[in-house]
Amino acid sequence: xxxxxxxxxxxxxxxxxxxxxxxxxxxxxxxxxxxxxxxxxxxxxxxxxxxxxxxxxxxxxxxxxxxxxxxxxxxxxxxxxxxxxxxxxxxxxxxxxxxxxxxxxxxxxxxxxxxxxxxxxxxxxxxxxxxxxxxxxxxxxxxxxxxxxxxxxxxxxxxxxxxxxxxxxxxxxxxxxxxxxxxxxxxxxxxxxxxxxxxxxxxxxxxxxxxxxxxxxxxxxxxxxxxxxxxxxxxxxxxxxxxxxxxxxxxxxxxxxxxxxxxxxxxxxxxxxxxxxxxxxxxxxxxxxxxxxxxxxxxxxxxxxxxxxxxxxxxxxxxxxxxxxxxxxxxxxxxxx
Amino acid sequence: xxxxxxxxxxxxxxxxxxxxxxxxxxxxxxxxxxxxxxxxxxxxxxxxxxxxxxxxxxxxxxxxxxxxxxxxxxxxxxxxxxxxxxxxxxxxxxxxxxxxxxxxxxxxxxxxxxxxxxxxxxxxxxxxxxxxxxxxxxxxxxxxxxxxxxxxxxxxxxxxxxxxxxxxxxxxxxxxxxxxxxxxxxxxxxxxxxxxxxxxxxxxxxxxxxxxxxxxxxxxxxxxxxxxxxxxxx
Numbered sequence: 133x134x135x136x137x138x139x140x141x142x143x144x145x146x147x148x149x150x151x152x153x154x155x156x157x158x159x160x161x162x163x164x165x166x167x168x169x170x171x172x173x174x175x176x177x178x179x180x181x182x183x184x185x186x187x188x189x190x191x192x193x194x195x196x197x198x199x200x201x202x203x204x205x206x207x208x209x210x211x212x213x214x215x216x217x218x219x220x221x222x223x224x225x226x227x228x229x230x231x232x233x234x235x236x237x238x239x240x241x242x243x244x245x246x247x248x249x250x251x252x253x254x255x256x257x258x259x260x261x262x263x264x265x266x267x268x269x270x271x272x273x274x275x276x277x278x279x280x281x282x283x284x285x286x287x288x289x290x291x292x293x294x295x296x297x298x299x300x301x302x303x304x305x306x307x308x309x310x311x312x313x314x315x316x317x318x319x320x321x322x323x324x325x326x327x328x329x330x331x332x333x334x335x336x337x338x339x340x341x342x343x344x345x346x347x348x349x350x351x352x353x354x355x356x357x358x359x360x361x362x363x364x365x366x367x368x369x370x371x372x373x374x375x376x377x378x379x380x381x382x383x384x385x386x387x388x389x390x391x392x393x394x395x396x397x398x399x400x401x402x403x404x405x406x407x408x409x410x411x412x413x414x415x416x417x418x419x420x421x422x423x424x425x426x427x428x429x430x431x432x433x434x435x436x437x438x439x440x441x442x443x444x445x446x447x448x449x450x451x452x453x454x455x456x457x458x459x460x461x462x463x464x465x466x467x468x469x
Numbered sequence: 470x471x472x473x474x475x476x477x478x479x480x481x482x483x484x485x486x487x488x489x490x491x492x493x494x495x496x497x498x499x500x501x502x503x504x505x506x507x508x509x510x511x512x513x514x515x516x517x518x519x520x521x522x523x524x525x526x527x528x529x530x531x532x533x534x535x536x537x538x539x540x541x542x543x544x545x546x547x548x549x550x551x552x553x554x555x556x557x558x559x560x561x562x563x564x565x566x567x568x569x570x571x572x573x574x575x576x577x578x579x580x581x582x583x584x585x586x587x588x589x590x591x592x593x594x595x596x597x598x599x600x601x602x603x604x605x606x607x608x609x610x611x612x613x614x615x616x617x618x619x620x621x622x623x624x625x626x627x628x629x630x631x632x633x634x635x636x637x638x639x640x641x642x643x644x645x646x647x648x649x650x651x652x653x654x655x656x657x658x659x660x661x662x663x664x665x666x667x668x669x670x671x672x673x674x675x676x677x678x679x680x681x682x683x684x685x686x687x688x689x690x691x692x693x694x695x696x697x698x699x700x701x702x703x
Binding site: 323326327329330333334336337338339340341342343 | 541542545546551553556557558559560561562566569570571573574616
């Protein structure tokens with residue numbers, strides 16, 4: 133019995149809890165991508181770097197607050213800086229739409245033109261972030277780091293294995309739940325949210341009904357930029373901030389959006405967790421987990437790891453390719469890219 | 470003076486003219502039907518009246534007011550409702566949300582209008598929480614008409630409302646359309662099912678190659694041997 137409990141604790145500590153946190157971060161990112169796709173009808177390649185830009189603003193302000201001695205006690209200072217980071221990202225996204233995407237919208241350009249334009253925007257965001265904050269790895273989490281420490285857990289339970297629950301993981305899940313509830317309430321219940329869904333569903337009829345497309349597009353950018361900054365900040369708190377990693381996040385985020393069905397907010401959330409669980413469970417070394425439930429003599433010599441963590445992005449890539457081949461509109465019947 | 474009139478409309482989609490000096494009008498509480506062979510410019514005439522087509526010549530007047538230069542959106546605000554032939558409902562939105570979106574430009578309380586739509590189309594009240602995309606073709610057309618009625622228009626324009634529905638549903642839809650006309654709304658529609666449509670029409674227009682060929686009451690057109698022979702299949 134204790135062996136099984138130990139094994140479960142190992143699994144929870146190294147697979148389940150990290151996947152839940154990572155999945156929530158991906159889901160928030162994928163929600164932004166999916167909303168942009170639903171309303172503006174293109175896959176926004178600059179989303180990862182919009183996340184990086186928003187997070188960078190949060191970090192700079194965190195440093196500023198720390199220097200001023202302003203903090204939130206046990207909570208990370210970054211959460212105090214988050215609203216300001218959101219504002220900065222929203223302004224950047226709105227400015228980009230004004231300068232870049234509006235031009236193509238007026239010309240009624242093909243979606244692929246938008247995608248290529250967004251690649252250009254991605255490089256500009258990329259450069260912006262690197263000019264201000266550099267390319268190095270930055271840890272900006274402060275306050276109480278752990279909610280449950282592994283050592284304390286072992287003492288309480290008397291188990292051989294420890295379970296650590298980091299604050300950043302709990303913050304991620306709590307904030308993600310609140311944000312998702314707020315977003316769905318907005319989309320389902322408010323006039324503006326319904327207008328957004330109507331515009332996404334049938335642009336011509338929305339115009340005929342007097343829905344102002346400029347306003348719908350603007351609100352979509354506001355929401356997407358806010359989601360990007362929240363996702364980026366939570367990811368940075370949980371792991372670390374490095375501009376290049378945020379660019380790389382684009383792949384799992386797109387995989388999440390596509391698995392769930394792009395254009396479907398529900399799908400983005402489901403997709404985020406599917407991709408996160410796949411990535412973590414495929415790259416986790418199960419040796420320690422197996423050591424509790426397998427007789428000594430049966431234990432394999434290796435780490436029992438399906439794929440090295442260096443290849444974790446291959447998981448997203450395989451998921452992406454498989455979904456596009458087998459079920460291009462995803463689980464929740466989104467659009468086909 | 471007619472309530473809504475498109476007079477001497479000439480124009481097309483940029484290339485050659487499709488409409489040639491075409492005139493269509495409708496009175497309040499009246500049903501006017503545009504019929505004619507394929508490619509006669511029926512839908513084009515409707516689009517010209519609704520401002521979806523740049524006319525080279527001609528004027529559109531709505532209750533004495535010249536609306537020729539208005540965009541379709543402005544015409545909706547001026548009191549015109551339009552039900553396109555395809556893509557006329559928000560498929561992923563519920564029936565009720567479709568109606569709410571129809572009333573998007575209204576800032577006042579539109580619950581009374583919604584109740585009127587529900588009493589006109591009782592089946593929609595039953596299915597108010599269902600996505601419009603899950604309804605049958607006839608029910609979807611009712612949602613489309615209901616959506617257009619939410620602005621309380623003076624004129625309702627329908628582009629082939631019975632396209633792709635069964636004959637029974639078609640009769641039912643025509644009955645509903647007469648009900649709508651009886652509330653004092655002017656109805657202008659384009660129809661493929663010429664015989665049935667003319668039977669309920671106060672006024673009928675037979676268009677051929679973008680020109681008015683015959684204009685008369687629906688009854689008279691149905692009785693006209695030339696119209697019967699050429700357009701109604703004997």
